[in-house]
Structures are given as structure tokens and as C-alpha cells.
Amino acid sequence: MSDTSARVADSTGNWVDTRAPQWARPYLRLSRFDRPIGSWLLLMPCWWSAALAAGIAHDVRRLPLTIVLFFIGAFAMRGAGCAWNDITDRDLDARVERTRSRPLPAGQITVTQALAFLVALALVGLVVLLQFNRFAVVTGIASLVVVAIYPFMKRVTWWPQVFLGLAFSWGALMGFVVTFGRIDVTALVLYAGSIAWVIGYDTIYAHQDAEDDALIGVKSTARLFGAHTHQALILFYGLAVVLISVALASSDVRWPACLGLAAFAAHLASQIVRLRIDDPELCKRLFYSNKYAGLLLFAGLLVDAVMRAA
Template sequence: MSVGSARVADSTGNWVDTRAPEWSRPYLRISRYDRPIGSWLLLMPCWWSAALAAGMAHDVSRLPLTIVLFLIGAFVMRGAGCAWNDITDRELDARVERTRSRPLPAGQVSVKQALAFLVVQALIGLIVLLQFNRFAVATGIASLVIVAIYPFMKRVTWWPQAFLGLAFSWGALMGFAVTFGRIDITALVLYAGAIAWVIGYDTIYAHQDAEDDALIGVKSTARLFGAHTHQALIMFYGLAVMLIGVALASSDARWPAWLGLAAFALHLAWQIKRLRIDDPALCLRLFKSNKHAGLLLFAGLLADAVLRAG
């Protein structure tokens, strides 16, 4: 098998493996375009906040464009973030069974090539960001501090998932920054709820690597919670639902938003019931299912925004 066609161990096969030009595959893999679930999870708080803010403003005229721009921005910035993560983690990835075939530890691309692709994606993200007001631009740029330090957190704290939450939930602030040119208490509560959600689903994800992480000394909430993971998920997922509910109440959301939150909550409860931390394949499936949980909430918020605008 040639270097360009070598499939990453934690990928299941997709358009990158079958349709992308062979020379481009390592670059697309290093930015996880073969596994877009992370981009969708990054996008969900962006869409939540855009819809909730539009509902509060009683104006959905700019919402379609905002949704599209957030979609593009989430995919390219997640791609840039993954490239940065792989650059900083290349030695650790080489020691973990699931990640040792990633492009950098496998020698498919060099660090300089990975950095170049990171910059290209970041520039596309900047172009997207510049379509918004100055406050939104500044808010978006501020997130880069968290993105830059996140890959190092697994080395120094048992709570790297909390730092991922700070980064992946940033979109909960962006919808308000774009719509109102400010961040209010509703945005901050929504942000906090999204952070709790991220801690929950990334703990599930981290159980795939718990044994390898223990061998190489990498910390995670999966290792921290261990056999008590179900109880921890009840706490964090419950906190997510509660805080998002507070955000809805403070924004005077109507029944579609509450219906979306109820569907979101039921999905999270289903995940907890199904979870077996000793089954890596199931952990991955449940982690990926959070895309659907997020879309259920977004559908409710979108319907609420349209109802309020009418």
C-alpha cells in the first residue's frame, strides 16, 4: 500500500479514502476531513447561539447566511486545530495503537507541510470571520488562545476535556457576538451548558484510549472517572441540560425550543444507558451520536426563531 493511500487506524473509510487525489489524502486526514464528526460538534454551539440570538432579536433575515458561514468556519478551523494537535502530539500518537498511523507519526507529511496546511485553513477561517462585525472578529480571534494550549493539557491535568469544552463551545458566544455585537448573560449560560456537554461526550470518546493513555502517562477524565463514568455523565449531561434550559428561559424562548431541549436530553440519557466503557467501538458510536443530539436542539431553536420572527 502506498503512503498516500494508507488509511488512518481510527478512520472507517469515506470519500478521502476513495475519491480524494492520492497526494491530498495525508493532508485531509491530518485535518480530519475523513472523520468530520468533530467539525459537526464544533459547529453545534455556533448554530445554537445563532438561532437563539435570532429568536431574541425577532429577526431571521441574516440567519441563513450566518448558518452557512459558521458551517464553513467550523470545518476549516477544526481542520486547523487538528493539524496543530497532531503536530504537538506526534510523539505521543506514535505510542498509541489507534493513532500511530496518523500522517505525522507515520511519516506521510512533514511538520513543515502540516504547518503550511494549517495556515491555509486558518486564512480561510479568517476570511469567514471578517464577514462579521468587529466585536465578533475580536471574539473569534480570542478563541485561538484556548486552541493553542489545549493539546498540552493532557500532560498536566486530569481535565483536558474541560479545556476542549472551552474551545469547542466558543461558538455559543459567537452567535450573540454576530447578532448583537455583545455577549450577555444568556450567551454565557449557553456557553457553560455547552462546556458541560463537551466534557461528557469527550469522556466517552477518551475511553477508547484509556489503557494506552495509562501506559504513556496521558491524563483524561475517562481515566479519572473510571468505573464511575456513568455517574459523572449523569452530572455533566444533567448540568448541560439545566444550563441550556436557563439560557432558554432567560431568552423567553417558546415551545419549539423547549421541545428541542427535551429531545436533546432524552438523547443524552439514551447514551448513558447504552454506554459500556470497556467497549471501544460502542464508545465511538455513542460519541458520534452527539451530532444528532446537537441537531435535535438546533432544530428546536431554529423553529423557535422562525416562530418569534413571524
């Protein structure tokens, strides 16, 4: 098989296709290092909570190291999660146009090789966790329960995006756990707000596969909401903004955090206005743009933390 034919259908022309060694390309594609948007989206709640907790503590001395460790951990664990997802979904992926060129259904690597790479990435994540307190280690490991069951949810419920939200928002707890060694109400409210955000953006993402999913019997909120997706996004994105604003208000944040939240909310509103569910390419672009929505909020929280620690 030529490398051109080995490329993943919805991710071409990236650094993996052009610069990575040939032997490494299937593994990098398996872990989505060729399109790291999922890692960034997993990282955002981690960074939000780290910055918010540092602001509450009026102490940013450990924040730079925490930001770096969360970055490494998010990319490693997102890669491991993608490997697990592709192992469990390899037969379904072979029946969907967008995913049939992934390394496992395309036969570029074996299940055993994929499992070995998954373990290697998980060990990187464990090394990151071990840099924190004991409660953080336990809390981080606990997230694997949700990660393990998520790929199976699309087979049994119309709401697999909720389970993705539970997994992808776990970082909203971790910043508080790392900083204070506990999970308080503010962390839980931030977690709930992030879950609502994930449900929204992954509904947009799932509209890319809605037709194929219907043919093979895979469930999603995109199929559930259908023509009412805009109204559902108003509900979930609105809920995300309200819950995150409650978390921020309970933390006595200053104006930079409020400005970051306003920019985050405006970005989500623009996605709803622009969305056309029958345009897969637009759905993909809007989904990807959530990285910048998350970074806008993080920037506000980071400036707020620095100001409060001064």
C-alpha cells in the same frame, strides 16, 4: 507506502480513502475531513447561539447566511485545530494504537507541510470572521488562545476535557456577538452548558484510549472517572441540560425550542444507559451520536426563531 497502509486506523472506507486525489489524502486526514464529527460538534454551539439570538432579536433575515458562514468556519478551524493537535502530539500518537497511523507519526507528511496547511485553513477561518462585525473578529481570534494550549493539557491535568470544552463551546458566544455585538448573561450560560456537554461526550471518546493513555502517562477524565463514568456523565450531561434550559428560559423561547431541548436531553440520557466503557467501538458510536443530539436542539431553536420573527 500503499494507500491501504496509509489509512488512519479508526477511519477507513470513507470518501478520502476512495475518491480524494492521492496527494491530498494525508492533508485531508490530518484535518479530519475523512471523519468530520469534530467539525459538526464544534459547529453545534455556533448554530444554537445563532438561532437563539435571532429568536431574541425577532429577525431571521441574516440567519441563513450566518448559518452557512459558521459551517465553513467550523470546518476550517476544526481542521486547523486538528493539524495543530497532531503536530504537538506526534510523538505521543506514535505510541497509541488508534493514532499511530495518522499522517504525521506515519511519516506521510512533514511538520513543515502540516504547518503550511494549518495556516491555509486558518486563513479561511479569518476570511469568514471578516464577514462579521469588529467585536466578532476580536472574539473569534481570542478563541485561538484556548485552542493553542489545549493539546498540552493532557500532560499536566486530569481535566483536559474542560479545556476542550472551552474551545469547542466558543461558538455559543459567537452567535450573540455576531447578532448583537455583545456577550450577555444568556450567552455565557449557554456557553457553560455547552462546556458541560463537551466534557461528557469527550469523556466517552477518551475511553477508547484509556489503556494506552495509562501506559504513556496521558491524563483524561476517562481515566479519572474510571468505573464511576456513568455517575460523572449524569452530573455533566445533567448540568448541560439545566444550564441550556436556563439560557432558553431567559430568552422566552416557545414550545419548539423546549421540544428540541427535551429531545437533546433524552438523547444524552440514552447514551448514559447504553454506555459500556470497556467497549471501544460502542464508545466511538455514542460519541459520534452527539452530532444528532446537537442537531435536535438546533432544529427546535431554528423553528422557534422563525416563529418569533413571523
